[in-house]
Amino acid sequence: MSSRRLFFNEAIARALAEEMEREDKLVVLGQDVGAYGGAYKEFAGLYERFGAQRVRDTPVAEAATIGIALGAAAAGLRTLVSITYMDFLILGLEPLVNYAAKARYKTGGAVRVPAVVKTTAGAKGQGVAHAQCIESWLMGVPGLKVVAPSNPADAYGLLKTSLREEGPVVFVDHKRLFSTAGEVPETNEVSMPLGKAAIVRPGTDVTLAAHSYAVRIAVEAAERLEPAGVSCEVIDLRTLAPLDVESIGESVARTRALVTLEEGQPACGVGSEVAFRVRERLDVGIRVARVAARPAPVSSNAVLEAEVLPDAARVVETTLTLLEGR
C-alpha cells in the first residue's frame, strides 16, 4: 500500500476532511477550530473547505460546548468537539459521562450519541491546569470509548474509525506529538479497529506498555536497554477503552515481566489497570512495575516539569530494578 509522510496534526486534518466529505451530517465544534485552523493547526483547511456552518468556533465555555455537541449528536448529527486542553474536559464530564455514555443503554438503543470529543493532553511548559493526562479517569465509564494514538498513521486510522462509531469516543492526543511525522497510508478506507494494541518493537525479556507520547519514551528506553542486554517488547495500547488485554497478556506471557508507562498519575492510572487485568488473565508468575508522573502538579517551570514527568532514564532504571536477579 502506498503511503505519504505527514505531520501528526496533518493526519488529523486529513482524517476529518475525508470523513466530512463522505458524511454531510458531521460537524466540528470548538475553540479556534474555524478560520484559525485549531490551536495546533490540526483543523487546518476545514473551515475554508466546509464553511462556518459545519466548522463552528465556540466560546471559552467547555461545559456548554460539550453539552451542545453531545445533544446535537443525539438529535441526529455527528459531531466532533475539540477541547484544546484535556484539563478542561472536566467541565464537560457531566453530559459526557451521565448522558452520552449511557444514552443507548437507558433508551434501549433508541438514542445514540455518535460524537467524538477530541482533546489534547500532556505537559509542555504551560503549568498545572494545562498539562494533565486524565484519560485513566474515563476508562471505567461504561459506554465510553477512549483512544490515544502515538503516531500519525494511528491518529488518522483511529480518528476515522471513531468518527463512524455509534457512541461517544474520547480521542486523546498530546501536545508533543503534533510536530512528529510518519507515513500514513494513502487510502480512504477505514481499517483500524478500536481495541487493538500494536507491538511497535518486538523483544523477549520485558514488556513495556504505553500509550500516546509515552510510547516514544518507551521506545527510547528500549533502545538504551538493548546494549545492556535487555530485550524490550514495546506495546502501544492505542485504545484504552476497550483495552486489548489479550495482546498485552500474550506478550507478558512470553516475557514474564511488565513495565507500564504513562504521563498521568500512578494512582488508579492506566498502568495499574493494565497490570491488574494482565495478572488476572495469566496463570504464570509475572514481575510488574509502573512508571508515571510523580504525585505532584506539573509546573510551568521547565526544571520542575521535567522532575515530575516520566522519562526514558526512569523507565531504564525501573526496568533494570525489576529484572534484577531474574
Added chain:
Amino acid sequence: MIFTLVVPGPIEDVEEIRVLEWHGEPGRRFAPGDVVVELETHKAIVEIRAAQAGILRRILHPEGSWQRLGEPLAILSDAESEPLPATPELGGKEWAVEFQIT
C-alpha cells in the same frame, strides 16, 4: 571550496521538516541575505537565507521531501567548476545560513 547546506536548528519541538520551495536551480549564485529555501514544520514556515556567498550545485532533497534537523539538504561551492563529492557526507564544511520562523 565545497559546502553542505544542512537543516538549521534548533527549532523548538521540531525533529523533522518538509522542503516547501527551493529558490533557484543548481547553478544559481546566492549572495548573503538571499532566500535559498523554505521549509515547513507542523505549524510554521522556516525561511533559510544565505549568510555567505555560494553557488547551488546539487539539491539533495527536492520539494515535498523530508529531512531531519542537522542533516544535509544541498551542496554548494565557491566556484562553478569545483568537482562535487560522491556523497553528501564528504561535502565539506557547513554552509553558513540564517533562518527565520514565521
